Amino acid sequence: MTTTVTVLRDTYLDSVVQLSGTRAMRAVAGVEWATAAMATEANLATLTENGFDPAGWDGAGAGDLVLAVRAEDDDAAAAAEEAGRAAMFSARDDGPGTREEADPRTLAEALARQPGSTVAVVSVPGDYAALETTKALANGLHVLLFSDNVPVEDEVALKQRALEENLLVMGPGAGTAMLDRTCLGFANVVGDPAARTGTVAVVAAAGTGAQEAASLLDRAGIGVRHVIGLGGRDLTAAVGGPMGRLAVRSLAADPDTDAILLVSKPPDPAVARAVLAEAGDTPLVAALIGLEKTADDDDPPTVERASTLEGGTTAVLRRLGHPLPDSTAGLRDEVAAAVRDLPGDRRLVRGLFSGGTLCYEALVLLEQELGPVHSNTPLDDRHALPAPAGAHVCLDLGEEEFTRGRPHPMIDPEARIEHLRETGEEPGVAVVLLDVVLGHGSHPDPASALAPLCAEIIGRGGLRIVVYVLGTEQDPQGLDRQRAAFAEAGCIVPRTAARAALAAAAIAARAPELVERPL
Structure with missing residues (x-):
């Protein structure tokens, strides 16, 4: 086994570019582990934990880039470093220091x-x-x-x-934003609002929640011009919602905004009321996942609440007088076929998520139908990991404990492939629930990496796999192509994240009618 460490001094790269280099290095045959990362204390500690000699980066600091590879031989290690450099510097000429005009x-x-x-x-x-x-x-x-x-x-x-x-x-x-249809970070490509019915702005304290909302609106034929990501803490009592209030107030004053969709995991109730009050006369739907309206919530008449992302987008469509798409068409029959020959001793759900908001929404819906679900991001501290035997489990694989020293699962599916392979061998599991997030910043073809393993597991008999693909047809990966690949692999591929969670619950409970539950 060969380990190599290369330090590129005074070479700063954005984290997304670093992740592209890591992905390219790990894809090289013979590579066991590799990373491209800035030489921060945390990243260097990760290298030490993975068996690399600290002498290899002696004197390196946060402004230096480190390429570390563990491979079966010198040739594989060299090939990996070359692949990483090509991935990170191809858009910057031949590498650091080669431009006539420095960055x-x-x-x-x-x-x-x-x-x-x-x-x-x-x-x-x-x-x-x-x-x-x-x-x-x-x-x-x-x-x-x-x-x-x-x-x-x-x-x-x-x-x-x-x-x-x-x-x-x-x-x-905040990994997701779109300003006047200009994508920043992880974002989905939506159609021109001028060719759509109405224009909606999304304000979100939830990254994949924002992407799901924008994608569902786009697929329904609604124009989305802005997606303003607030960061996950903005609507907490500790921060007080300053950017939520400013975003809603600014969008409400914009004559080109026909409606606002606010997306969040449960916020502080007082902060939520203050943000909603900024809507004025502009219709606003608040998709506050898992949080039902109470008697204390005296919302303005222009405000409507929903407890799921699908419910929020449906409410926006109704407000704009737009036809409602059928998110359940054919799904009940697919689930009924899936449970027909499912072994009776298989009753458990396993969720392997790349999107934190989608994991949270699934936890809400699964617990409503199946009871407690354990998670690394549980709804209740009593349902934290480790889970007892015979428990339902959903993992957010984008959390820090799974991403230290390796790319986010939206960028590199390798971590989920490992978990999926292990879950496929686990007795008692009835259904695996996966999300696949498309768009800028995500893996260029996630189905090519995940669908073959799904087909292999399904082909062995036993468990079923439900896959939700988040994105639009304009995304680089192509929504229809990705959905078709998973369907051909034998997966059930619902139209919304909420319906995917309900499909998983329906399979575990042997109750196909659950997929048609009102949201």
Whole structure:
């Protein structure tokens, strides 16, 4: 076995570019483990945990890029490093230091080259994120703060300053946004609102929740112009919803916005009421996953609440007088066929998710139908991992414990392939529930990696697999092509994430009628 470590000094790359390099290196035959990462303390600790010698990066700092490979021999290690460099630097000529004009190293240099900029994307280690965001705000820029591990007190201070300047800080940890149909981070391609019925803006404290909402609206023929990601903590009591209030207030004042869809896991109730009050006369639907309206929620008459993403988009369509698509067509028959020969001792659900919001929504729906579901992101602390024998389990594989030292599962399906292979051998499992997220930033062809293994597992008999594909036909991967590949593999492929969760519940409970439950 060969291990190699290469340090590229003074070479900073965005985390998404780093992940592309990691994916390319791990795809090389003979490679056991590899990563491309900035030399932060956390990343170097991960390398040490994976058996690499710290002498290999002696003196490296957070501004240096490290390529680490463990492979079966020297040739495989060299090929992996070459593949990683090609993936990361192909859009930057031949590599670091080869441009006639060096890339800008500061915000000031970038603005000097592009003075008309209005948005800065900040994707640096969390320790440095507040400083860079403050610089961007001082220059009058809205900020997409992609960085995570930003202390909550820094978030509060940054958003208070942004509020005073009437600027948005989308994040921290905001991986999804779309401004005037310009995609930032992980985002789906939607049709031109001018050719659609109505124009909707999505405001979201949930990344894949925002993507699901935008995609469902687009598929229904509704125009989506903006998706404003708030970061997962914005609507908590600790932060107070400053960007949620500003986003809703600004969109409500926009004459081109016909409706607003607010998406979140359960927010602080008082914060939610303050955000909803900003809608004024503009129709607003709040898809607050798993949170039902109570007697204390005195919402404005223009506001409607829903407890699922599908329910939220359906409410928007009704508000705009748009026909409602049938999300259950043929699904009951598919589930009925799936359970007909399902062994009686198989009763358990296993969810392997790449999208945190989709995992959360599945937990809500599965628990309503099947009882407790254990998870690394449980609805209730009593249902945290480890799960007891005979329990339903859903994993959010995008959480930090699964992504340290390896790419996010939306970018690289390898982690889910490992879990799926193990789950396929697990006795008692009736159904595996998967989500597949398309769009910019995601794997270029996830079905090519996942569908063959699904077909292999289904072909052995025993468990069933339900796959939900989130995306649009305009996405680079192509929604119809991806859905068809999973269907050909023998998977059940519902039209919404909520229906996929209900299909899994219906298979486990041997109750096909569950898939038609009102949402």
